[in-house]
Amino acid sequence: xxxxxxxxxxxxxxxxxxLATVGVESVADLFAEIPAALRNPRIVLPEPxxxxxxxxxxxxxxxxxxxxxxxxxxxxxxxxxxFVPAVVRALVSRGEFATAYTPYQPEVSQxxxxxxxxxxxxxxxxxGMEVANSGMYDGATALAEAALMSARIxxxxxxxxxEGVSSAYREVLATYASGPDLVIDPIAPGSLPxxxxxxxxxxxxxxxxxxxxxxxRCAEAAHAVGALLVVSxxxxxxxxxxxxxxxxxxxxxxxxxxxxxxxxxxxxxxxLFACRQEHLRQMPGRIAGRTLDAEGNPGFxxxxxxxxxxxxxxxxxxxxxxxxxxxxxxxxxxxxxxGRTGLRQVAELCYQKAHYxxxxxxxxxxxxxxxxxxxxxxxxxxxPRPPAEVNAALLRQGIIGGLDIDGRIPNGMLLCFSxxxxxxxxDRLVAxxxxxxxx
Amino acid sequence: xxxxxxxxxxxxxxxxxxxxxxxxxxASTLPVCDVPLSPLPPADLLRDDxxxxxxxxxxxxxxxxxxxxxxxxxxxxxxxxxxxxxxxNPKWHDEVAGWPGFAQVHPLQPEATVQGTLRLLYQLQQFLxxxxxxxxxxxxxxxxxxxxxxxxxxIKAYQRAHGQDQRDTILVPDTAHGTNPASAAxxxxxxxxxxxxxxxxxxxxxxxxxMNERVAGLMLTLPNTLGLFEPxxxxxxxxxxxxxxxxxxDGANFNALLxxxxxxxxxxxxxxxxxxxxxxxxxxxxxxxxxxxxVREPIARHLPAPIVQVAEDGTFHLVTPESSIGRIxxxxxxxGVLLRAYCYIRSLGAAGLREVSEQAxxxxxxxxxxxxxxxxxPYERTCMHEAxxxxxxxxxxxxxxxxxxxxxxxxxxxxxxxxFPLIVPEALMIEPTExxxxxxxxxxxxxxxxxxxxxxxQPEWLRSAPHGAPVARLDEARAARQPDLRWRPAAP
Numbered sequence: 001x002x003x004x005x006x007x008x009x010x011x012x013x014x015x016x017x018x019l020a021t022v023g024v025e026s027v028a029d030l031f032a033e034i035p036a037a038l039r040n041p042r043i044v045l046p047e048p049x050x051x052x053x054x055x056x057x058x059x060x061x062x063x064x065x066x067x068x069x070x071x072x073x074x075x076x077x078x079x080x081x082x083f084v085p086a087v088v089r090a091l092v093s094r095g096e097f098a099t100a101y102t103p104y105q106p107e108v109s110q111x112x113x114x115x116x117x118x119x120x121x122x123x124x125x126x127x128g129m130e131v132a133n134s135g136m137y138d139g140a141t142a143l144a145e146a147a148l149m150s151a152r153i154x155x156x157x158x159x160x161x162x163e164g165v166s167s168a169y170r171e172v173l174a175t176y177a178s179g180p181d182l183v184i185d186p187i188a189p190g191s192l193p194x195x196x197x198x199x200x201x202x203x204x205x206x207x208x209x210x211x212x213x214x215x216x217r218c219a220e221a222a223h224a225v226g227a228l229l230v231v232s233x234x235x236x237x238x239x240x241x242x243x244x245x246x247x248x249x250x251x252x253x254x255x256x257x258x259x260x261x262x263x264x265x266x267x268x269x270x271x272l273f274a275c276r277q278e279h280l281r282q283m284p285g286r287i288a289g290r291t292l293d294a295e296g297n298p299g300f301x302x303x304x305x306x307x308x309x310x311x312x313x314x315x316x317x318x319x320x321x322x323x324x325x326x327x328x329x330x331x332x333x334x335x336x337x338x339g340r341t342g343l344r345q346v347a348e349l350c351y352q353k354a355h356y357x358x359x360x361x362x363x364x365x366x367x368x369x370x371x372x373x374x375x376x377x378x379x380x381x382x383x384p385r386p387p388a389e390v391n392a393a394l395l396r397q398g399i400i401g402g403l404d405i406d407g408r409i410p411n412g413m414l415l416c417f418s419x420x421x422x423x424x425x426x427d428r429l430v431a432x433x434x435x436x437x438x439x
Numbered sequence: 440x441x442x443x444x445x446x447x448x449x450x451x452x453x454x455x456x457x458x459x460x461x462x463x464x465x466a467s468t469l470p471v472c473d474v475p476l477s478p479l480p481p482a483d484l485l486r487d488d489x490x491x492x493x494x495x496x497x498x499x500x501x502x503x504x505x506x507x508x509x510x511x512x513x514x515x516x517x518x519x520x521x522x523x524x525x526x527x528n529p530k531w532h533d534e535v536a537g538w539p540g541f542a543q544v545h546p547l548q549p550e551a552t553v554q555g556t557l558r559l560l561y562q563l564q565q566f567l568x569x570x571x572x573x574x575x576x577x578x579x580x581x582x583x584x585x586x587x588x589x590x591x592x593x594i595k596a597y598q599r600a601h602g603q604d605q606r607d608t609i610l611v612p613d614t615a616h617g618t619n620p621a622s623a624a625x626x627x628x629x630x631x632x633x634x635x636x637x638x639x640x641x642x643x644x645x646x647x648x649x650m651n652e653r654v655a656g657l658m659l660t661l662p663n664t665l666g667l668f669e670p671x672x673x674x675x676x677x678x679x680x681x682x683x684x685x686x687x688x689d690g691a692n693f694n695a696l697l698x699x700x701x702x703x704x705x706x707x708x709x710x711x712x713x714x715x716x717x718x719x720x721x722x723x724x725x726x727x728x729x730x731x732x733x734v735r736e737p738i739a740r741h742l743p744a745p746i747v748q749v750a751e752d753g754t755f756h757l758v759t760p761e762s763s764i765g766r767i768x769x770x771x772x773x774x775g776v777l778l779r780a781y782c783y784i785r786s787l788g789a790a791g792l793r794e795v796s797e798q799a800x801x802x803x804x805x806x807x808x809x810x811x812x813x814x815x816x817p818y819e820r821t822c823m824h825e826a827x828x829x830x831x832x833x834x835x836x837x838x839x840x841x842x843x844x845x846x847x848x849x850x851x852x853x854x855x856x857x858x859f860p861l862i863v864p865e866a867l868m869i870e871p872t873e874x875x876x877x878x879x880x881x882x883x884x885x886x887x888x889x890x891x892x893x894x895x896x897q898p899e900w901l902r903s904a905p906h907g908a909p910v911a912r913l914d915e916a917r918a919a920r921q922p923d924l925r926w927r928p929a930a931p
Binding site for chain 2: 005006007008009010014015017018019021022023024027029030031032033034035038039040041043044045046047048049050051054055057058059060061062063064065066067068069070071073075077078079081083085087089090091093094095096097098099100101102103104105106107108109110111112114115117118120121122124125126131132134135137138139140141148168169171172174175176178179180181212238239240241242243246255262263264265266267268269270280286287288289290291292293294295297298299300301303304305306308309310311312313314315316318319320321322323324325326327329333335336337338339340341342343344345346348349351352353355356359374391395400403419422423426
């Protein structure tokens with residue numbers, strides 16, 4: 001036997017006693033139902049190493065990455081760097097939260113359940129919606145599920161998507177839509193109003209390019225033909241902007257990562273999902289509810305489970321089980337830590353930094369901002385050279401530039417700013433862009 | 440706890456954040472704005488209220504620590520939820536996942552700046568292939584059920600690519616977890632249930648009857664949810680394949696098979712793994728997890744995007760397979776979870792992982808033998824990683840599986856899964872995992888024995904359990920009938 005694993009407490013003596021109780025000679029006897037010729041295949045894996053050795057190896061791997069602590073980074077596009085107060089990590093790391101599971105036994109899961117109820121409450125308060133679930137995989141899948149839900153509610157098969165919705169989100173939507181064979185219909189904002197027969201109009205706010213869509217007009221266009229308005233909203237922007245619920249959105253989704261979670265190469269994140277009360281029973285995902293216990297005291301349970309796969313099986317609203325609970329918990333703690341004034345402050349800082357940067361970049365020779373309208377923390381800048389060349393030059397100066405969107409807007413770059421960027425950081429970027437333009 | 444002790448005074452639950460909010464308090468500080476101010480958007484685009492709680496940092500910490508202490512968790516308690524594989528989660532994995540070199544890396548950075556991360560993901564794809572015998576993997580699915588959906592869409596794409604558009608049906612055994620039929624339905628398939636035989640295996644004659652040119656695939660959990668290995672798996676595979684269908688393996692219970700067999704050799708074409716279960720990442724109270732999907736070579740072109748490939752110059756790249764079902768999540772999978780699974784595999788190696796399945800199966804059989812006379816064992820066979828018992832005999836005392844579960848809480852144990860699989864009446868599904876000591880398993884056995892005695896002697900004590908939890912038994916019917924799903928201000 002290999003060196004004993006630190007995670008297996010059984011000693012050889014324990015094992016012998018257990019085998020004797022079971023009444024077999026060896027552990028191999030317990031696997032006798034596996035066809036003998038197929039047992040114990042050769043498995044080629046690296047030799048095991050100790051924690052200390054592996055940390056050295058992993059540190060070497062980590063060192064092959066450029067990280068945003070050591071380099072300035074101006075990427076956003078669905079994954080956002082924000083300052084996370086230490087209290088968030090300290091609380092989320094508690095084993096009592098991290099190593100519990102889905103609260104199937106509510107009496108010993110009140111911590112998880114009450115935190116979920118808090119999460120649902122804060123998502124409703126942030127989005128201006130009536131009800132929310134406990135979380136989806138991420139913002140992209142939350143959007144896809146919202147489209148499926150719209151099709152169920154309206155009995156229609158056509159999903160109309162504004163072109164300002166992130167292409168990655170639209171790709172995920174297309175994957176999900178291929179199951180029930182929904183038709184995806186991308187349109188420019190100019191082509192509103194909608195045709196009859198649309199299940200929903202899907203809008204991203206701010207849109208992929210960072211600019212605000214006219215949600216009032218979108219709501220009117222959707223509702224005029226009996227379609228639902230689905231809004232994918234950035235939660236940090238909701239610290240400042242009127243929430244989608246106030247415009248009459250029927251379903252609001254969003255990427256929760258920005259609320260207290262690391263960018264972590266794209267996951268784990270959490271999808272926010274809220275809707276109007278009347279659609280509650282069509283909502284996917286877990287939902288916590290407050291009830292009373294046998295002694296008349298309040299307590300929390302998972303509820304409305306007849307929507308879900310473990311009860312309804314192939315007729316469930318979704319196959320989803322997870323709620324990305326721990327990521328959602330970080331959102332809850334982050335929102336509570338920032339509170340009413342803090343979130344507004346973060347949102348305003350993002351807005352101000354982006355606008356300062358935009359003004360400086362627009363003033364550079366050879367650079368311009370091609371889009372009109374109001375933006376939040378991201379905007380498109382068009383430079384004199386392809387973004388790939390610009391970014392390569394920036395990287396040599398320790399700067400990870402904006403997202404290359406040359407394929408959609410020639411020489412276009414999507415830049416993102418947050419409270420993490422000081423004026424000095426932005427000035428460094430501007431100077432670097434200036435020098436690149438002239439190279 | 441003593442059986443006849445006075446019921447403890449329940450401490451009750453702490454007040455909600457919004458109810459403890461006091462204007463002016465806050466738990467964070469932010470820098471003042473260091474750039475010249477631009478005008479904000481017009482007022483009609485701005486919100487006039489932001490109803491978020493206002494608390495100090497100390498209050499915030501005390502509140503959430505109080506909440507945490509209301510949970511049972513693997514870190515505090517034996518947590519034998521069947522099919523959930525609640526094993527111990529090594530702490531150093533969490534530390535590494537928090538390193539800036541991994542956590543502070545943006546998913547859209549140029550590939551040249553994320554070679555460490557891509558190399559790790561590439562290796563993990565290879566490790567999972569080495570463990571399953573299936574050569575191609577996508578780490579993109581974000582949870583087990585998400586992997587199932589990917590797998591179902593892969594089967595749909597594969598059948599369509601072979602001109603088999605009429606194959607619109609997926610077969611699912613009656614022991615299957617609810618996600619299986621739900622995932623098949625989400626992918627647009629019809630679902631036909633295949634019954635189990637008296638031994639808990641797939642009924643082969645029923646399977647043969649169900650096979651026809653409309654069947655696209657069979658979903659089978661290995662071992663099945665009764666904790667039993669399917670001894671006829673090769674025959675099942677033959678029937679499926681001869682009928683032109685694919686064999687989908689649900690790897691939720693892969694902890695039983697680690698290192699014991701290549702599921703590819705059993706005939707599996709498409710498989711998902713639950714990394715949070717078998718590969719020991721914290722379950723988080725309900726996620727995050729990761730549900731990579733693995734396939735045979737001819738099916739690899741349909742894998743969800745992205746997958747990691749290595750170029751001739753040794754650099755790593757995210758690519759989309761040529762006939763991919765498409766992107767299934769916003770980015771490239773739950774990296775923080777994938778990283779922890781990588782750490783687990785590297786620290787145990789092939790022999791260590793085999794030891795995991797051996798001990799997990801030995802521990803489950805140990806409980807099976809110790810408990811088979813305490814509770815009824817409907818399928819009296821060697822089990823794999825879990826054993827399913829029935830409390831049906833206690834119905835004579837008006838005690839149900841539910842009551843036993845609630846009473847276990849008073850003994851300091853998290854209850855097992857109850858009422859699943861559906862084919863076992865009053866089911867209690869117990870999965871001990873390899874990380875529990877013999878002493879814990881003995882104590883758990885003693886607790887269950889004591890509870891069954893109580894069921895005969897003072898059943899009302901079980902029906903009103905738990906007595907030592909922060910709340911008494913909760914009214915789930917009321918919760919569904921009168922949904923209270925969010926905080927609202929108290930009526931004036």
